[in-house]
Amino acid sequence: MNERLWELLAKYWADRISSEEKAEMERLLLEHPDHWLKTGLMQQIAWRPEQMLSAKQADRICDRIVGSGPDPQSKKHTVRKKAPVHYWRLAIVTLAILLISTFSLVLYRNHQGQSTLLWQQVSTTNGMKTTLRLADGSELWLNAGSTLRYPENFNEKTREVYLSGEAYFKIAHRASKPFVIHTHDMDIKVLGTEFDVRAYADEGYSETSLIKGAVEVTVNREKQRQQIFLKPKQKIIVQKSSMEIKNMEDPQASGLNLPVQAADTATRDVVLEPISIVDGDIIPETAWKENTLLFEDEPLQSLARRLERWYGVKIVIRDAAFAQQRFTGRADNVSLERLLHILQMIKPFKYAIHDKQVIIQ
Amino acid sequence: MMYPSLPQELYYISLGDEQAFRRVVHHFGDRLFQFALSMVRNSQDAEEIISDVFLKIWQLREHLPDSTQFPFYLYRAVKHTSLNYLKKRTRKKEVEVAFFVEAVKEYTRTPEDMVISKENMANIKMAINTLPARCRQIFMLVKEDGLSYQEVAELLDISPATVNVQMTIAVRKLWQTLDLTLQRSHS
Numbered sequence: 001m002n003e004r005l006w007e008l009l010a011k012y013w014a015d016r017i018s019s020e021e022k023a024e025m026e027r028l029l030l031e032h033p034d035h036w037l038k039t040g041l042m043q044q045i046a047w048r049p050e051q052m053l054s055a056k057q058a059d060r061i062c063d064r065i066v067g068s069g070p071d072p073q074s075k076k077h078t079v080r081k082k083a084p085v086h087y088w089r090l091a092i093v094t095l096a097i098l099l100i101s102t103f104s105l106v107l108y109r110n111h112q113g114q115s116t117l118l119w120q121q122v123s124t125t126n127g128m129k130t131t132l133r134l135a136d137g138s139e140l141w142l143n144a145g146s147t148l149r150y151p152e153n154f155n156e157k158t159r160e161v162y163l164s165g166e167a168y169f170k171i172a173h174r175a176s177k178p179f180v181i182h183t184h185d186m187d188i189k190v191l192g193t194e195f196d197v198r199a200y201a202d203e204g205y206s207e208t209s210l211i212k213g214a215v216e217v218t219v220n221r222e223k224q225r226q227q228i229f230l231k232p233k234q235k236i237i238v239q240k241s242s243m244e245i246k247n248m249e250d251p252q253a254s255g256l257n258l259p260v261q262a263a264d265t266a267t268r269d270v271v272l273e274p275i276s277i278v279d280g281d282i283i284p285e286t287a288w289k290e291n292t293l294l295f296e297d298e299p300l301q302s303l304a305r306r307l308e309r310w311y312g313v314k315i316v317i318r319d320a321a322f323a324q325q326r327f328t329g330r331a332d333n334v335s336l337e338r339l340l341h342i343l344q345m346i347k348p349f350k351y352a353i354h355d356k357q358v359i360i361q
Numbered sequence: 362m363m364y365p366s367l368p369q370e371l372y373y374i375s376l377g378d379e380q381a382f383r384r385v386v387h388h389f390g391d392r393l394f395q396f397a398l399s400m401v402r403n404s405q406d407a408e409e410i411i412s413d414v415f416l417k418i419w420q421l422r423e424h425l426p427d428s429t430q431f432p433f434y435l436y437r438a439v440k441h442t443s444l445n446y447l448k449k450r451t452r453k454k455e456v457e458v459a460f461f462v463e464a465v466k467e468y469t470r471t472p473e474d475m476v477i478s479k480e481n482m483a484n485i486k487m488a489i490n491t492l493p494a495r496c497r498q499i500f501m502l503v504k505e506d507g508l509s510y511q512e513v514a515e516l517l518d519i520s521p522a523t524v525n526v527q528m529t530i531a532v533r534k535l536w537q538t539l540d541l542t543l544q545r546s547h548s
Contacts, residue, residue, distance in 0.1 A: 009532050013504060047505055052394055061412045
């Protein structure tokens with residue numbers, strides 16, 4: 001038989017075959033049709049080493065390293081001592097720990113009242129931002145016009161919050177206790193990381209921008225849920241369906257608070273984009289939390305909507321054509337008047353402010 | 362079985378996720394144990410070696426190599442730790458331990474007559490387990506852990522050409538077993 005064919009097949013199965021070698025292998029296989037059948041058979045087999053290290057032993061190794069001792073994350077703990085083990089001491093300590101933990105568990109249960117979560121809600125109006133710290137030590141910045149619903153204390157298994165609007169999250173790491181943010185268009189699941197979620201009901205899209213770490217985003221589609229794993233400096237943009245946008249633009253419909261999803265049959269467009277850094281070190285997606293207003297080639301219409309939230313005003317643009325004019329610029333912590341002045345310098349226009357209402361001519 | 366979620370597991374480990382670490386130990390523990398055993402030939406030593414290597418992995422969790430490099434990195438660490446154990450060996454060498462391989466059917470969409478029967482599966486399993494231990498080890502390192510010929514050569518202190526020869530031997534043997542399978546399913 002053909003020694004060369006076996007050599008090539010071995011490389012092929014090991015996924016180490018070059019394109020020339022693959023061509024050669026296919027030529028050889030063609031000469032012997034039976035071999036084709038056999039390559040198919042071969043793919044049906046998975047190989048596993050017969051177990052020699054039991055799961056118990058593997059657990060023992062893990063216990064030695066990450067252990068069940070105090071603060072397993074500290075470096076100190078990971079230095080294994082080769083001192084002889086005093087089993088009776090170990091037994092006493094184990095018993096003590098067991099007693100203490102049972103006792104505290106009882107206290108905890110009594111205190112918690114069978115894990116019913118007490119929900120809190122914090123909302124920002126337009127022109128206002130806030131920061132808050134959750135029970136687990138996670139910090140977050142809530143942008144204007146946003147609402148966050150969160151439990152006073154998290155349960156033992158997960159940490160879940162609900163967001164409408166925009167927030168920047170700095171999630172405290174908790175191994176095996178994921179943090180989940182639910183929004184209308186997507187759910188974001190993380191263990192510990194930093195990222196921005198923008199999910200305003202009155203915008204045609206929502207997005208999650210990952211700064212550090214990794215997050216798993218589940219896009220809430222009509223029929224199926226799509227899972228996407230984000231890499232640092234990457235963002236996911238989910239376009240709302242045309243139906244939702246229509247409802248959004250019709251104040252009566254949105255005022256009725258109809259369940260929009262029910263009528264929504266169109267699939268959502270999902271886009272992954274890299275996050276760009278401008279002006280040296282500014283990330284546009286999170287600049288708001290440093291009070292920096294960034295706009296890049298943005299139509300006045302959409303910029304105005306952001307300014308309404310930012311300054312808590314109402315902006316009316318009289319000239320529909322001018323509303324489509326695009327602006328690029330940056331403003332650090334400036335007043336509304338100053339900002340309008342900056343915009344005037346980019347493209348001249350006239351405006352008037354009356355009672356929290358800006359009218360752009 | 363390769364480990365498709367390894368990149369994520371490594372990320373979680375870098376954050377200090379103990380559960381992810383445990384999963385990785387369970388996945389690689391057995392094959393690393395066998396590898397260590399093939400070098401030191403004492404199961405107590407082998408377990409300590411694995412323990413030492415994973416301890417180092419945990420300590421260096423924020424600086425682990427990329428997931429494509431990770432399996433080789435583990436094996437190499439086991440190799441070096443084993444060599445150190447051999448230098449200052451205190452325990453006795455046990456009888457040679459040859460590990461064996463299980464062949465399992467993977468779910469595939471093939472016509473009925475092309476499915477390997479249970480009986481033939483047993484033949485295939487026997488074929489791989491009657492290969493010389495070294496040959497079987499090379500086959501598993503390449504096929505199961507996805508190591509390159511070059512990497513296997515470095516781990517076992519042999520030439521890549523030898524790895525190629527051993528792989529060819531393993532495949533030829535399996536191929537001949539499949540010959541029987543085909544003849545039977547045709548008849």
